[in-house]
Amino acid sequence: xxxxxxxxxxxxxxxxxxxxxxxxxxxxxxxxxxxxxxxxxxxxxxxxxxxxxxxxxxxxxxxxxxxxxxxxxxxxxxxxxxxxxxxxxxxxxxxxxxxxxxxxxxxxxxxxxxxxxxxxxxxxxxxxxxxxxxxxxxxxxxxxxxxxxxxxxxxxxxxxxxxxxxxxxxxxxxxxxxxxxxxxxxxxxxxxxxxxxxxxxxxxxxxxxxxxxxxxxxxxxxxxxxxxxxxxxxxxxxxxxxxxxxxxxxxxxxxxxxxxxxxxxxxxxxxxxxxxxxxxxxxxxxxxxxxxxxxxxxxxxxxxxxxxxxxxxxxxxxxxxxxxxxxxxxxxxxxxxxxxxxxxxxxxxxxxxxxxxxxxxxxxxxxxxxxxxxxxxxxxxxxxxxxxxxxxxxxxxxxxxxxxxxxxxxxxxxxxxxxxxxxxxxxxxxxxxxxxxxxxxxxxxxxxxxxxxxxxxxxxxxxxxxxxxxxxxxxxxxxxxxxxxxxxxxxxxxxxxxxxxxxxxxxxxxxxxxxxxxxxxxxxxxxxxxxxxxxxxxxxxxxxxxxxxxxxxxxxxxxx
Ligand code: GLC
Numbered sequence: 001x002x003x004x005x006x007x008x009x010x011x012x013x014x015x016x017x018x019x020x021x022x023x024x025x026x027x028x029x030x031x032x033x034x035x036x037x038x039x040x041x042x043x044x045x046x047x048x049x050x051x052x053x054x055x056x057x058x059x060x061x062x063x064x065x066x067x068x069x070x071x072x073x074x075x076x077x078x079x080x081x082x083x084x085x086x087x088x089x090x091x092x093x094x095x096x097x098x099x100x101x102x103x104x105x106x107x108x109x110x111x112x113x114x115x116x117x118x119x120x121x122x123x124x125x126x127x128x129x130x131x132x133x134x135x136x137x138x139x140x141x142x143x144x145x146x147x148x149x150x151x152x153x154x155x156x157x158x159x160x161x162x163x164x165x166x167x168x169x170x171x172x173x174x175x176x177x178x179x180x181x182x183x184x185x186x187x188x189x190x191x192x193x194x195x196x197x198x199x200x201x202x203x204x205x206x207x208x209x210x211x212x213x214x215x216x217x218x219x220x221x222x223x224x225x226x227x228x229x230x231x232x233x234x235x236x237x238x239x240x241x242x243x244x245x246x247x248x249x250x251x252x253x254x255x256x257x258x259x260x261x262x263x264x265x266x267x268x269x270x271x272x273x274x275x276x277x278x279x280x281x282x283x284x285x286x287x288x289x290x291x292x293x294x295x296x297x298x299x300x301x302x303x304x305x306x307x308x309x310x311x312x313x314x315x316x317x318x319x320x321x322x323x324x325x326x327x328x329x330x331x332x333x334x335x336x337x338x339x340x341x342x343x344x345x346x347x348x349x350x351x352x353x354x355x356x357x358x359x360x361x362x363x364x365x366x367x368x369x370x371x372x373x374x375x376x377x378x379x380x381x382x383x384x385x386x387x388x389x390x391x392x393x394x395x396x397x398x399x400x401x402x403x404x405x406x407x408x409x410x411x412x413x414x415x416x417x418x419x420x421x422x423x424x425x426x427x428x429x430x431x432x433x434x435x436x437x438x439x440x441x442x443x444x445x446x447x448x449x450x451x452x453x454x455x456x457x458x459x460x461x462x463x464x465x466x467x468x469x470x471x472x473x474x475x476x477x478x479x480x481x482x483x484x485x486x487x488x489x490x491x492x493x494x495x496x497x498x499x500x501x502x503x504x505x506x507x508x509x510x511x512x513x514x515x516x517x518x519x520x521x522x523x524x525x526x527x528x529x530x531x532x533x534x535x536x537x538x539x540x541x542x543x544x545x546x547x548x549x550x551x552x553x554x555x556x557x558x559x560x
Pocket of ligand 1: 079
């Protein structure tokens with residue numbers, strides 16, 4: 001079917017080879033972004049059609065990260081890949097993909113793909129070949145082991161005590177081979193054996209293929225699980241509240257030779273400058289994320305995703321991150337993603353805030369996300385304050401959540417994956433058909449078009465903050481120093497980098513706060529440049545009291 005033409009704007013990207021540090025990445029969940037063929041599922045054409053929202057005339061992000069677009073039976077909603085080199089017909093054609101890369105680049109936006117290399121779908125040709133023959137060329141491409149013995153009922157016993165993150169044993173018996181295979185996730189997501197030379201070679205060839213198509217970087221799904229201990233020993237047990245947490249995961253994640261593997265992967269990316277990679281840390285601490293971060297390989301840590309709306313909690317999270325990463329390592333900033341409750345509803349919910357207070361918190365959280373030290377990763381919809389949507393169980397599309405039940409570690413993720421409301425028109429401008437997941441109840445009011453028209457909306461606040469970040473080099477590369485302003489309910493920090501000094505203040509309380517600003521390091525005064533409200537105070541001397549209203553946040557620069 002015919003699609004609207006992309007405006008023929010050619011824009012140079014804003015940043016050079018260091019865009020992954022200076023810029024802002026936006027996660028697109030393709031199923032829910034925009035649907036152009038009326039099947040109720042978002043597609044690549046929908047992303048092309050909305051590049052204006054993401055580019056300079058809109059938000060002004062520097063890259064988009066696409067959650068998996070590869071052919072997949074969809075049992076883990078795309079994270080069960082049956083062909084890593086192709087595009088799922090659900091999202092469009094190979095040509096659509098090339099058009100998307102080209103159109104994004106024309107808008108000055110880089111494209112980051114989500115690589116799922118820890119496991120495949122059980123429908124992948126590699127797995128079909130591997131399960132069919134122990135001795136064939138794919139025989140050792142997955143983690144096969146003989147049964148540990150036979151149980152009282154004559155059933156084969158799994159090789160060790162490992163369990164799946166999604167619940168149940170991490171081993172499934174395959175009668176064709178008379179062996180078990182390992183899976184950290186669903187049985188339909190068999191784990192690849194990265195220690196088989198053919199596996200690494202095939203993965204790296206696939207990586208080269210996407211790079212040749214113009215892709216600028218990759219997110220690596222659960223990358224610290226790629227390697228297991230070669231002998232697959234039983235994990236020691238410990239106290240815990242779930243089968244997963246009752247094991248000390250010494251042998252199934254975080255093996256000592258992982259950094260060397262990431263170096264070999266980075267070597268391929270570095271054949272041309274300016275390519276980024278970011279690893280999704282699977283079940284690990286902030287300190288672990290920092291250790292695995294290298295020069296050009298970022299690693300997500302989850303410190304900020306766990307905190308309630310509380311100044312002390314955020315201060316503690318920032319302190320821990322700064323200590324773990326130190327000046328030499330560059331962190332990421334993530335408040336929401338496709339696996340976690342959306343932060344607009346999560347943070348407001350943590351203090352029982354609703355109505356205007358909820359909107360104010362969404363804006364204040366955006367200030368934190370876009371001014372801290374690190375590369376921000378926005379999750380589609382957060383720029384309009386989208387929250388989790390109540391999905392009745394019979395409409396949920398998160399098979400692991402439905403199958404596993406209460407032991408599921410991630411609740412029903414459908415709630416945070418609902419369609420993007422673009423307008424108050426038919427189907428919220430998302431689809432002319434029936435959307436694959438229902439829209440939130442508030443889409444008539446909460447949509448991109450209405451927020452674009454309102455200077456005081458969450459979206460307008462995001463645009464101002466992104467513009468401030470672009471204009472202030474210290475927000476892009478500066479160090480972060482926490483500042484005490486005498487009121488513990490106010491979070492404040494300075495950013496000092498290659499530009500002017502920046503001060504950020506956020507009032508966490510309903511009552512707001514009155515504080516006195518610190519003395520800038522070199523200049524005599526502060527000038528507000530962006531914030532959650534439109535009517536900002538003018539120039540402020542350090543002795544002047546600054547009145548912050550409920551959940552108000554302000555970004556100030558030092559000035560003569
Ligand atoms: C990652 C993805 C998640 C998926 C899992 C298994 O954690 O973010 O959505 O279920 O990997 O692939």
